[in-house]
Amino acid sequence: MKIIIAGAGEVGFHLAKLLSYESQDITLIDPVKENLLYADTHLDIRTIRGDATSIKMLKDSNVSHADLLISVTSSETTNITVCVLAKQLGAKRTIARISNTEFLEQQEEIGFKGFGIDELISPESLASKEIELLLSQSAFNDSYEFEQGALTMVGVNLSRTAQFVGKSVQQAGEIFPEVHFMPIAIQRFGTQYTLIPRGDTQFKEGDQVYFITTAGGVEELYKLTGKTKRAMKNVMILGGSAIGEQSARQLAKSGINVKLIEIDQSKAFDLADRLPDTLVISGDGRNVELLQEESIHEMDAFIAVTGNSETNIISCLMAKSKSVGKTISLVENMDYFQLSHSIGIDTLINKKLLAANNIFRYIRKGEVVAMTKLNNMNAELLEFIVKPQSKVCNKRIMEIDVPRSAIIGGVIRGGKGNIVLGDFTINEGDRVVVCCLPRSISKVEKLFQ
Amino acid sequence: MPRLNYKIIIYIMGLLLVFNGGFMSISAFLSAFYKESEATELLAASLVAIALGALLMVLTREHLKELGKKEGYLIVTMGWLIMAFAGTMPYMFTGSIESFTDAFFETMSGFTTTGASIMNDIEIMPKGVLFWRSTTHWIGGMGIIVLAVAILPLLGIGGMQLFAAEAPGPSADKLHPRITDTAKRLWLIYVGFTGVETVLLKIAGMDWFDAVNHAMSTLSTGGFSTKNASIAYWNDNPWIQWIITFFMFIAGMNFVLSYFGFKGQFKKIFADTEFKWYTCFVLGFSILGAVLIYWQADVSVSSISHPMVWGEAESAVRHSFFQVLAVITTTGFVSADYTMWTPFLTIMFFGLFFLGGSAGSTAGGIKVMRHIILIRNGILEFKRTLHPNAILPVRYNNRALPNGIVFNILGFFILYMLSFIVGAVGLAALGLDFQTAIGGALSSLGNVGPAFGDLSPVNNFARLPDLGKWWCSFLMLIGRLELFTVLILLTPFFWRNR
Numbered sequence: 001m002k003i004i005i006a007g008a009g010e011v012g013f014h015l016a017k018l019l020s021y022e023s024q025d026i027t028l029i030d031p032v033k034e035n036l037l038y039a040d041t042h043l044d045i046r047t048i049r050g051d052a053t054s055i056k057m058l059k060d061s062n063v064s065h066a067d068l069l070i071s072v073t074s075s076e077t078t079n080i081t082v083c084v085l086a087k088q089l090g091a092k093r094t095i096a097r098i099s100n101t102e103f104l105e106q107q108e109e110i111g112f113k114g115f116g117i118d119e120l121i122s123p124e125s126l127a128s129k130e131i132e133l134l135l136s137q138s139a140f141n142d143s144y145e146f147e148q149g150a151l152t153m154v155g156v157n158l159s160r161t162a163q164f165v166g167k168s169v170q171q172a173g174e175i176f177p178e179v180h181f182m183p184i185a186i187q188r189f190g191t192q193y194t195l196i197p198r199g200d201t202q203f204k205e206g207d208q209v210y211f212i213t214t215a216g217g218v219e220e221l222y223k224l225t226g227k228t229k230r231a232m233k234n235v236m237i238l239g240g241s242a243i244g245e246q247s248a249r250q251l252a253k254s255g256i257n258v259k260l261i262e263i264d265q266s267k268a269f270d271l272a273d274r275l276p277d278t279l280v281i282s283g284d285g286r287n288v289e290l291l292q293e294e295s296i297h298e299m300d301a302f303i304a305v306t307g308n309s310e311t312n313i314i315s316c317l318m319a320k321s322k323s324v325g326k327t328i329s330l331v332e333n334m335d336y337f338q339l340s341h342s343i344g345i346d347t348l349i350n351k352k353l354l355a356a357n358n359i360f361r362y363i364r365k366g367e368v369v370a371m372t373k374l375n376n377m378n379a380e381l382l383e384f385i386v387k388p389q390s391k392v393c394n395k396r397i398m399e400i401d402v403p404r405s406a407i408i409g410g411v412i413r414g415g416k417g418n419i420v421l422g423d424f425t426i427n428e429g430d431r432v433v434v435c436c437l438p439r440s441i442s443k444v445e446k447l448f449q
Numbered sequence: 450m451p452r453l454n455y456k457i458i459i460y461i462m463g464l465l466l467v468f469n470g471g472f473m474s475i476s477a478f479l480s481a482f483y484k485e486s487e488a489t490e491l492l493a494a495s496l497v498a499i500a501l502g503a504l505l506m507v508l509t510r511e512h513l514k515e516l517g518k519k520e521g522y523l524i525v526t527m528g529w530l531i532m533a534f535a536g537t538m539p540y541m542f543t544g545s546i547e548s549f550t551d552a553f554f555e556t557m558s559g560f561t562t563t564g565a566s567i568m569n570d571i572e573i574m575p576k577g578v579l580f581w582r583s584t585t586h587w588i589g590g591m592g593i594i595v596l597a598v599a600i601l602p603l604l605g606i607g608g609m610q611l612f613a614a615e616a617p618g619p620s621a622d623k624l625h626p627r628i629t630d631t632a633k634r635l636w637l638i639y640v641g642f643t644g645v646e647t648v649l650l651k652i653a654g655m656d657w658f659d660a661v662n663h664a665m666s667t668l669s670t671g672g673f674s675t676k677n678a679s680i681a682y683w684n685d686n687p688w689i690q691w692i693i694t695f696f697m698f699i700a701g702m703n704f705v706l707s708y709f710g711f712k713g714q715f716k717k718i719f720a721d722t723e724f725k726w727y728t729c730f731v732l733g734f735s736i737l738g739a740v741l742i743y744w745q746a747d748v749s750v751s752s753i754s755h756p757m758v759w760g761e762a763e764s765a766v767r768h769s770f771f772q773v774l775a776v777i778t779t780t781g782f783v784s785a786d787y788t789m790w791t792p793f794l795t796i797m798f799f800g801l802f803f804l805g806g807s808a809g810s811t812a813g814g815i816k817v818m819r820h821i822i823l824i825r826n827g828i829l830e831f832k833r834t835l836h837p838n839a840i841l842p843v844r845y846n847n848r849a850l851p852n853g854i855v856f857n858i859l860g861f862f863i864l865y866m867l868s869f870i871v872g873a874v875g876l877a878a879l880g881l882d883f884q885t886a887i888g889g890a891l892s893s894l895g896n897v898g899p900a901f902g903d904l905s906p907v908n909n910f911a912r913l914p915d916l917g918k919w920w921c922s923f924l925m926l927i928g929r930l931e932l933f934t935v936l937i938l939l940t941p942f943f944w945r946n947r
Contacts, residue, residue, distance in 0.1 A: 272841070281838045
């Protein structure tokens with residue numbers, strides 16, 4: 001597949017990285033030399049320096065043969081222009097990154113497809129959706145739903161209260177035979193290494209574990225991991241950015257008391273105008289006194305989404321020290337992701353990463369129907385539809401040659417999720433959820449082709 | 450521009466005089482039609498006004514067409530004053546009112562759409578003069594519309610810009626971009642409503658003369674009647690009273706909303722915050738009043754007769770609605786004496802004197818819009834104490850209001866209360882008793898008409914001392930022109946070089 005990416009910012013770079021693992025034919029266009037240089041030396045892609053809105057530039061990058069053009073520069077108008085031009089010049093599909101959520105809401109009315117944009121991606125609204133999902137499953141620090149929740153992936157940090165700490169995967173399965181879940185990835189405390197668990201892998205205290213579970217299994221997992229589901233009543237949001245505003249609006253709509261802190265006075269006033277159900281407070285979120293005055297200790301969650309990663313992290317730590325149950329921090333810098341667990345913030349989110357993952361899913365449409373990257377881990381979660389000619393069709397799982405660095409998490413058959421063991425036979429039309437490390441993606445894909 | 454542009458001010462005064470004279474000539478022709486001897490005097494008054502106005506216009510025809518805020522304040526205040534002075538001529542020339550003080554009070558009461566009268570026997574007056582009396586109301590109402598849609602928002606007085614430019618939805622600015630066009634559209638509605646009410650009143654049983662006069666008096670929320678007993682004269686004709694009740698309600702509504710009604714955009718009317726509150730106030734107080742009148746009040750105590758042609762219950766409901774609307778919209782018509790019902794109702798009506806109609810109507814008083822914002826701001830003040838850093842703007846018509854507008858309105862309210870107290874003290878100093886002084890000041894300031902005590906609906910202002918009449922005229926003027934417009938002229942910084 002020939003893919004052109006306009007904009008070598010963090011979204012563009014991350015996308016290029018994800019795609020290059022699968023040896024796609026990728027061209028990256030950016031006017032800034034330094035951005036390209038970094039990508040060029042780190043990734044196996046072609047880079048062109050120049051302005052993507054130039055028609056000559058697009059022609060030079062051979063846009064007429066491109067299967068996909070992704071425009072992810074930081075400027076919305078540039079992205080739209082690039083997509084429209086590329087479509088006219090013969091690109092098969094186009095994806096534009098936007099920041100104005102109005103475009104998303106009125107997608108049908110405007111008919112973006114009509115003038116050449118196939119998909120719109122808004123990192124801000126993805127981030128606020130992510131925040132919502134995380135709050136609705138407050139005990140877990142990551143979650144993802146397949147087929148409207150037939151199977152759910154959740155990430156949890158094992159505390160001492162979790163009943164299977166110290167047990168191996170197999171033992172845990174024997175102790176809780178009625179529970180339907182499958183561990184798919186583990187990251188040991190203090191390491192950056194991702195482990196695909198086997199039967200003999202032991203759960204340890206402090207592990208970040210990802211499970212796949214069926215619709216009813218989420219509740220059971222709550223019990224087993226020693227976490228209690230907390231009802232969200234009071235939420236404090238720091239930063240009145242697009243993400244903050246959108247999250248506040250959504251959360252207030254579902255009946256949660258939202259306090260939003262914004263440092264800029266006139267911006268705070270505008271927010272108060274647009275968010276009638278949110279209590280907007282004007283002040284510096286790093287000021288502990290202010291947070292105490294607004295009773296931070298009564299908050300069920302603290303969400304820091306200012307433009308400054310450090311402010312977000314520090315204020316989340318502050319909130320944690322005031323025993324706020326759930327903290328979510330927006331970070332721009334990907335390097336901080338590795339710190340997430342060791343510093344004690346529940347969840348870090350990065351809107352660029354979210355956008356890249358989301359775009360990646362569009363690209364994989366076809367065999368792969370859904371795809372996500374495990375939060376701050378080096379593992380991917382893929383959902384395949386089994387075709388009659390694929391290698392796995394009509395085989396039992398134990399007969400399939402799944403690579404060591406991959407694991408079948410579950411199967412959705414007829415809309416119902418199943419946690420499967422070795423003797424399960426995969427049929428045509430099943431949707432299979434697989435977790436794998438990046439190096440084995442292509443192998444796994446071959447299995448299902 | 451170091452100096453005020455006096456030429457244009459005088460030019461506009463001239464224009465107003467000509468306009469005034471034009472209307473006087475209508476009264477003169479009407480008088481001639483009824484073959485009254487006063488027709489020539491009325492025509493003379495008209496010609497004097499026109500001649501004087503034309504002279505002023507000719508003298509200042511070469512003026513700069515530049516109007517600043519300061520000229521705006523002067524034009525509005527002086528305009529009302531000059532109209533009131535010129536408007537005394539028909540009374541003086543025909544000898545209907547002998548004292549100049551009385552004539553001035555009557556005209557000021559007319560042009561400010563107050564409706565307080567010093568005439569002891571209205572029915573013996575020539576028809577031409579009575580028509581002129583109603584005309585002053587009607588012209589005053591027209592002036593208020595221009596004032597409300599065009600001038601006050603520009604001057605930014607007492608949050609009036611809210612109703613015009615700032616607020617979304619029904620706003621004068623969005624009606625039509627140009628002020629003169631907006632005013633013309635609203636005038637057309639005003640004239641239209643007057644015409645419709647005239648026809649309806651005629652059908653219900655009034656003669657043409659009474660119908661026109663009362664229609665003009667209703668739409669301008671004035672209150673002058675052609676009968677000594679005011680609308681109580683028709684207590685045996687519920688149809689007439691219900692028609693007037695309905696049109697009082699319309700007159701107390703924002704005229705811009707009526708415009709939307711004409712265009713069929715009823716959603717916009719019902720979405721308007723002020724309209725909702727206004728309707729709730731009217732319904733709430735009227736129903737409460739009706740219940741109390743029916744169960745508690747003894748209407749036979751009053752000197753006004755209550756024939757109850759449609760039964761006692763209907764009579765209670767009708768008089769309650771009529772009087773509540775007459776006070777809220779500051780019309781001041783009288784169908785019954787609200788001070789003779791129950792002590793509770795007297796106090797309730799005293800409270801209603803502070804309410805006023807909607808912004809953008811011809812009604813006076815504090816106005817519903819300001820009350821909404823004051824109440825909401827008051828509630829938020831508690832929240833602000835709990836959250837000192839929170840941004841808690843007052844919301845009106847789904848928009849957050851800038852603090853400046855809220856301060857404007859708070860300032861207006863305080864000034865209104867102060868004016869009321871100073872006004873009452875002034876009347877008391879002239880020897881009026883407590884009830885009369887308070888009622889007289891409040892009624893004049895709010896442009897209602899009838900008041901309490903010696904000025905209750907069955908009495909009139911004739912018994913006031915001369916100085917009291919001037920004092921009330923002043924209160925009417927400042928109340929009508931939203932306080933700041935007039936009072937700013939009394940400040941030293943207005944007259945200093947800019």
